[in-house]
Amino acid sequence: MFSTEKLLKLINNELVVQTSELAGQKPGRLYEPVKYSLEMGGKRLRPVLLLMANNMFTDDIKDALPAAVAVEIFHNFTLLHDDIMDNAEVRRNNPTVHMQFSENNAILSGDAMAFLSYRYLLKCSSARLFDVVHLFTNTALEVCEGQQYDMDFEDRQDVSEKEYIEMIRLKTAVLIASSLKAGAILAGAGNEISSSVYDFGINLGLAFQLQDDLLDTFGKQNTFGKKIGGDILANKKTYLLIKALENASGEQRKKLEKWMVPKAFDPNEKIEAVLDIFNQLKIKDLAEQKIDSYFSLASEILDAMPVEDKRKQPLKELSNKMLGRNH
């Protein structure tokens, strides 16, 4: 079985080959931002998951490598465009593409990345590639829907927990789930087990996004790679804020809402004030419980899969690592 480290090396090697090919392509202003964004690093989570799911059903993962590259490029495409829409200036401790180049560059190179991801996907030689192209296309649309809900929520104060979970399912979980499922399909796994792989991915993805929300507020700047408290400053309707608004007393709610109105404020003061209310309401505990529940669901689905235990081991370890669990 391939370990996370082995797969990561495989993927990064392949990305080096592909980006140096892109580097020579013209027009340079189109392909440089693509290279910049892919060389920025990142955890390469989706391609690793894809290959790992593939490896659950086959020892020869070589044929799935182009699909792994495809999902990583697709994921970076979404980051380019989301960062414009969210006015994000920093990503992985680097300037975002629209800051480093220009907004037009981020739009157009993002578009090119969307099509590049199809180009790589189409390189897979599998009798069932067609199913994967279908899955990939539907997933891409769902990711757009998720981003739209995320933006819609900015103008709303009444987002429910259910709506929020549906949003992160679309925005984050489906791509993780589809990467896993694509790996399974490309290895020739049957429909039923491929669906289980997908469901595992959805629950893992939900837990992972909730964890990301948690880290944005309660994490550490240098390990997280983004500015801590960014969600608070932007009044982002995260699980934390939604639960806080739901559980707040009249006075706490008034305070929270007061901080969400002004456009000019001292950022540190706002973060401290909102954090104070989060702490009073034990929001961190609530979020951790929610993360645990999705993570348990994911683990149960993986455990129940009719696959040799040792073949599940890498996925088990990686999902533990993704959620910061060391066992």
Next chain:
Amino acid sequence: MFSTEKLLKLINNELVVQTSELAGQKPGRLYEPVKYSLEMGGKRLRPVLLLMANNMFTDDIKDALPAAVAVEIFHNFTLLHDDIMDNAEVRRNNPTVHMQFSENNAILSGDAMAFLSYRYLLKCSSARLFDVVHLFTNTALEVCEGQQYDMDFEDRQDVSEKEYIEMIRLKTAVLIASSLKAGAILAGAGNEISSSVYDFGINLGLAFQLQDDLLDTFGKQNTFGKKIGGDILANKKTYLLIKALENASGEQRKKLEKWMVPKAFDPNEKIEAVLDIFNQLKIKDLAEQKIDSYFSLASEILDAMPVEDKRKQPLKELSNKMLGRNH
């Protein structure tokens, strides 16, 4: 044989069905701009060409209809994003999507349209659909390259005629050519003849784009649908400006360059002054000659195709109409 009018009706009916389906989909803010952009009308040139090429080789064009919808949606996706990048406020006498909704909407709904076009394409039931998905993906990347060259040219005063033709080949001609070729492939046409169909499309597309340049400066507002003189005001490196800079005397060149520097000017005065130099240099004639030469090439390729004359007739008529030739 299906006439342009018949095909147009077929496509518009299908688009009505598809857009009303989209209208019901959530989130509304994602799909409304898609509907808005598709309902704005337009000549539906690419889908008509696709079905016409299909009809050259088969009487049953039904199976190619989803591909026709796909290329129209793809084309509109490029318009949404190009209009942001070009700061265009009006399209087909309507506000552009980023003006009517927001820039974020135009980015994200544009993205969704790119994936929707794949979704429609994948509905075609043809043994050779795979070749079409490949073609479509490569074409999409070329279109991005063309748009990048177009933007690159904004900062340059030394764009050559050759560079310009390559830019419009990528930005405009390849999509027209690929639409035609896709129609041929889906009908089961062989490789050689499909390549001829593509080459016909490239030459037709080049003539068509040069014609568009010409109309932007020498056309009439209400029939053209965009503001006349927009290219002049934006210092766009069109065939007209490139030939004018190439052929200008020292004094004419100085005048042209003087008008390209200031950010604030009286628009009518600028249009008049630049037009005056274009007229002195007979730029309109030069452009018309160039259009004629590509159009003749296209016609020769079509004439040489080993297909019954009556099956070529609709394409012949439509290409004449596209270039404003009434014979």
